[in-house]
Amino acid sequence: MAAGDDTVTTILSIDPAWMHSRVTGVNSAIGALSCIHIASGTLGILRYIVRMAKGHQDEGASAKLTINDIARMAGVSKKTVSRVINRSPLLNQETRDKVEKIIADTGYVPNPQARALALGRNFLIGLVFDNPNAQMVLSMQKGILEALHGTEFELVVRPVDRGSGSVMEDILSFVTRQRLFGVIVLPPLSENDMLPQLLDEAGCRYVRMGSALLDDAEHMVASNDRDAAAEAVRHLIGQGHHRIGLIAGPHGFRSAKERREGFEMALAEAGISLPRSFVADGQYTFESGIAASENLFALSPPPTAIFACNDEMAAGVLYAARLRGMDVPEQLSIIGFDDTPLTTRVWPPLTTVRWPIAAMGRAAALKLIGTAIGEESEVSEPYLFNSILIRRGSVAPPSS
Amino acid sequence: MAAGDDTVTTILSIDPAWMHSRVTGVNSAIGALSCIHIASGTLGILRYIVRMAKGHQDEGASAKLTINDIARMAGVSKKTVSRVINRSPLLNQETRDKVEKIIADTGYVPNPQARALALGRNFLIGLVFDNPNAQMVLSMQKGILEALHGTEFELVVRPVDRGSGSVMEDILSFVTRQRLFGVIVLPPLSENDMLPQLLDEAGCRYVRMGSALLDDAEHMVASNDRDAAAEAVRHLIGQGHHRIGLIAGPHGFRSAKERREGFEMALAEAGISLPRSFVADGQYTFESGIAASENLFALSPPPTAIFACNDEMAAGVLYAARLRGMDVPEQLSIIGFDDTPLTTRVWPPLTTVRWPIAAMGRAAALKLIGTAIGEESEVSEPYLFNSILIRRGSVAPPSS
DNA sequence: ATTACCCTTGACACCGGTGTCCAGATATGG
DNA sequence: CCATATCTGGACACCGGTGTCAAGGGTAAT
Numbered sequence: 001m002a003a004g005d006d007t008v009t010t011i012l013s014i015d016p017a018w019m020h021s022r023v024t025g026v027n028s029a030i031g032a033l034s035c036i037h038i039a040s041g042t043l044g045i046l047r048y049i050v051r052m053a054k055g056h057q058d059e060g061a062s063a064k065l066t067i068n069d070i071a072r073m074a075g076v077s078k079k080t081v082s083r084v085i086n087r088s089p090l091l092n093q094e095t096r097d098k099v100e101k102i103i104a105d106t107g108y109v110p111n112p113q114a115r116a117l118a119l120g121r122n123f124l125i126g127l128v129f130d131n132p133n134a135q136m137v138l139s140m141q142k143g144i145l146e147a148l149h150g151t152e153f154e155l156v157v158r159p160v161d162r163g164s165g166s167v168m169e170d171i172l173s174f175v176t177r178q179r180l181f182g183v184i185v186l187p188p189l190s191e192n193d194m195l196p197q198l199l200d201e202a203g204c205r206y207v208r209m210g211s212a213l214l215d216d217a218e219h220m221v222a223s224n225d226r227d228a229a230a231e232a233v234r235h236l237i238g239q240g241h242h243r244i245g246l247i248a249g250p251h252g253f254r255s256a257k258e259r260r261e262g263f264e265m266a267l268a269e270a271g272i273s274l275p276r277s278f279v280a281d282g283q284y285t286f287e288s289g290i291a292a293s294e295n296l297f298a299l300s301p302p303p304t305a306i307f308a309c310n311d312e313m314a315a316g317v318l319y320a321a322r323l324r325g326m327d328v329p330e331q332l333s334i335i336g337f338d339d340t341p342l343t344t345r346v347w348p349p350l351t352t353v354r355w356p357i358a359a360m361g362r363a364a365a366l367k368l369i370g371t372a373i374g375e376e377s378e379v380s381e382p383y384l385f386n387s388i389l390i391r392r393g394s395v396a397p398p399s400s
Numbered sequence: 401m402a403a404g405d406d407t408v409t410t411i412l413s414i415d416p417a418w419m420h421s422r423v424t425g426v427n428s429a430i431g432a433l434s435c436i437h438i439a440s441g442t443l444g445i446l447r448y449i450v451r452m453a454k455g456h457q458d459e460g461a462s463a464k465l466t467i468n469d470i471a472r473m474a475g476v477s478k479k480t481v482s483r484v485i486n487r488s489p490l491l492n493q494e495t496r497d498k499v500e501k502i503i504a505d506t507g508y509v510p511n512p513q514a515r516a517l518a519l520g521r522n523f524l525i526g527l528v529f530d531n532p533n534a535q536m537v538l539s540m541q542k543g544i545l546e547a548l549h550g551t552e553f554e555l556v557v558r559p560v561d562r563g564s565g566s567v568m569e570d571i572l573s574f575v576t577r578q579r580l581f582g583v584i585v586l587p588p589l590s591e592n593d594m595l596p597q598l599l600d601e602a603g604c605r606y607v608r609m610g611s612a613l614l615d616d617a618e619h620m621v622a623s624n625d626r627d628a629a630a631e632a633v634r635h636l637i638g639q640g641h642h643r644i645g646l647i648a649g650p651h652g653f654r655s656a657k658e659r660r661e662g663f664e665m666a667l668a669e670a671g672i673s674l675p676r677s678f679v680a681d682g683q684y685t686f687e688s689g690i691a692a693s694e695n696l697f698a699l700s701p702p703p704t705a706i707f708a709c710n711d712e713m714a715a716g717v718l719y720a721a722r723l724r725g726m727d728v729p730e731q732l733s734i735i736g737f738d739d740t741p742l743t744t745r746v747w748p749p750l751t752t753v754r755w756p757i758a759a760m761g762r763a764a765a766l767k768l769i770g771t772a773i774g775e776e777s778e779v780s781e782p783y784l785f786n787s788i789l790i791r792r793g794s795v796a797p798p799s800s
Numbered sequence: 801a802t803t804a805c806c807c808t809t810g811a812c813a814c815c816g817g818t819g820t821c822c823a824g825a826t827a828t829g830g
Numbered sequence: 831c832c833a834t835a836t837c838t839g840g841a842c843a844c845c846g847g848t849g850t851c852a853a854g855g856g857t858a859a860t
Contacts, residue, residue: 064576109573109577111579112577112578112579113513113516113517113522113579116513116516116517117511117513122513134534134538134539135534137538138534138537138538139534141557142559145557145559154558154578155556155558156524156554156555156556157541157555157556158554158555159542159545173509176509177509177512178512178554179512179513286741286744312745315745319745322747341686342741342745344686345712345715345742345745345746346745346746346747347722347746347747
């Protein structure tokens with residue numbers, strides 16, 4: 001054996017009964033090890049033996065160490081190893097160190113499935129959404145995954161079909177079947193009032209994302225869409241616009257409601273009346289933005305500025321304006337909402353409202369796992385996030 | 401009790417020992433049920449009792465039925481229930497029907513964690529990627545989830561940091577820790593040659609996505625980027641262009657290599673020489689597209705058409721052209737690659753190459769789970785997908 | 801010195817499924 | 831009518847962890 005003899009110092013005892021209780025190479029090898037007093041610097045030999053044992057496996061791999069192996073090697077019971085793993089306070093420091101060393105040396109990792117079964121709960125976090133906005137979903141995912149990185153949690157994504165009548169049943173079965181640790185629900189699904197009760201009953205932690213405070217701080221991470229929209233419209237007013245059109249979002253979306261209310265709020269503040277005809281319905285899609293803006297352009301006099309409730313529709317406005325030969329921002333100012341990458345890919349780049357999607361995703365994840373692990377840090381994650389106006393090139397004072 | 405007496409016909413026997421072996425309400429209730437002969441039309445009462453039992457739970461919910469409960473109710477052993485669940489052939493049809501009815505009536509669902517532990521394998525599919533292209537990742541996810549819908553599989557997403565030196569270790573630990581059923585790996589990570597061996601050793605099924613056939617049909621789903629790029633360039637040549645610039649993708653991306661080779665192939669076919677200066681390096685980003693096109697515009701004579709290796713860069717070309725006051729497509733034709741939503745949001749809409757991302761994701765997922773469940777349908781999923789040229793408004797004959 | 805108590809650790813059952821192996825029932829042949 | 835082959839279904843161990851409870855050893859108090 002290549003390893004120097006400083007690695008193994010003393011053979012204390014051998015447990016023959018156990019030696020014969022297993023037949024696979026890996027366990028025998030580790031069994032022998034369990035009787036060896038481990039001196040410092042044994043890391044090499046441990047790794048070596050473990051690797052050799054693995055090599056003997058017929059399956060070719062995944063000959064994972066179990067808690068029993070670690071217990072044998074440390075000369076303690078599996079429960080003690082379990083205590084080390086779970087940072088139980090009632091444990092001698094000396095014992096803890098010894099076991100931790102073995103764990104570190106062998107690279108042992110507890111089997112998540114076994115833990116899940118014993119605990120009745122998984123280390124999986126579900127991301128549930130019915131959102132048509134890919135960009136938003138992905139940013140959210142990114143934020144959540146950032147927060148989960150380095151933890152034992154994994155993210156399971158679960159889109160649901162809002163069309164099917166059994167959305168709630170789907171979610172419920174997902175949550176209970178997989179014994180999820182918790183779920184993060186994205187809008188517009190998250191705006192459903194039945195959700196809290198349903199998830200509570202299922203005994204599932206949850207955090208809802210949204211554009212307004214629909215729930216308490218423990219279960220909600222929200223942006224303040226109303227104020228943000230108002231801020232955007234105030235910017236238009238500040239530039240001198242007073243004929244401002246709105247392209248609203250689809251009915252049933254809370255964000256659409258909030259943004260519209262912010263729009264109306266800002267106009268009311270400035271004492272600007274809003275003719276019904278200045279509000280066009282949109283569906284948060286590029287095409288609906290085009291269609292809606294056609295309606296606004298047809299007015300006489302037409303608006304000098306348009307606030308679209310999301311960027312896709314704002315891009316539609318821009319597209320429609322170009323088709324009509326209107327110069328943006330000279331003849332028409334446009335503001336969008338969301339700050340998607342699209343805003344900088346079009347010409348002129350769109351002034352828009354940025355809400356911190358990824359940061360909110362991160363906060364949601366931390367909120368969820370914080371309720372379990374980091375309870376000590378009482379610095380609760382914020383739950384209301386502010387948006388900011390990003391000024392680009394699509395707003396200018398009215399030409400007249 | 402509201403239910404009519406047709407629901408319960410005969411009380412056969414009671415097992416008092418068992419009755420006292422459990423204390424929770426749900427189990428007691430079901431215990432009592434186990435002694436009742438179930439007549440047709442008992443669905444209602446079963447649901448009722450189960451619901452009542454659930455209500456008695458202190459936890460408020462998740463008082464799940466276990467295989468033991470079903471076994472009691474059916475008057476068979478748990479192993480028999482297990483056989484029913486797993487469609488074991490060595491089982492009497494009569495017994496099977498009886499158990500299946502109970503399962504259907506109670507809505508029993510086996511605990512995935514317990515199965516995972518016993519089987520040593522999870523019903524989870526991992527999606528591993530290091531891709532900066534959000535749109536692509538999401539489309540892929542969509543396709544995969546479509547294929548997984550209705551199955552017992554769930555999707556676990558796992559982005560890895562290509563920057564960190566331990567990418568392979570990360571993947572390996574992810575795969576072995578979670579005992580994943582299999583993984584789908586997205587480019588450019590999927591192009592790594594070490595991957596197959598690594599995953600094989602880990603005993604993990606895998607399917608790689610890519611832009612060329614890097615692996616056998618069982619482990620690969622690929623698009624044919626080279627031919628698609630050539631086709632796009634042929635379109636430009638067919639329009640009369642012969643001074644065609646290329647904005648290449650980043651080194652190390654197989655797709656960049658394939659697309660470039662397709663570009664060169666088409667030019668060579670047509671006998672068009674390619675000056676080195678007509679090839680500009682890009683990074684697949686909007687900004688790099690702008691920068692690269694500036695280099696091409698500075699040539700004299702400049703190219704009359706540009707093939708950008710993805711849509712982001714093509715949009716950059718368009719942006720740069722506008723800044724220079726060049727008309728597209730009159731003074732410059734542009735073709736992109738990927739057919740992202742961006743292509744229709746800009747003006748003019750970009751001619752581009754569409755590859756069936758979602759369909760490929762679906763195929764990858766089916767390939768993965770097909771190796772286990774649907775082996776009988778020998779109609780293997782296709783593994784090489786063709787792309788098509790989408791003609792929009794950014795290509796026209798050269799002006800001169 | 802003896803009892804009381806606390807701290808540390810271990811034995812054992814359990815989570816909810818699956819694999820193995822064998823017993824009992826049924827069908828078939830002599 | 832009995833012996834043997836075949837089919838069904840059950841008992842039991844096991845997967846790899848965790849919770850419960852009690853035993854063992856050490857120290858402090860009487």
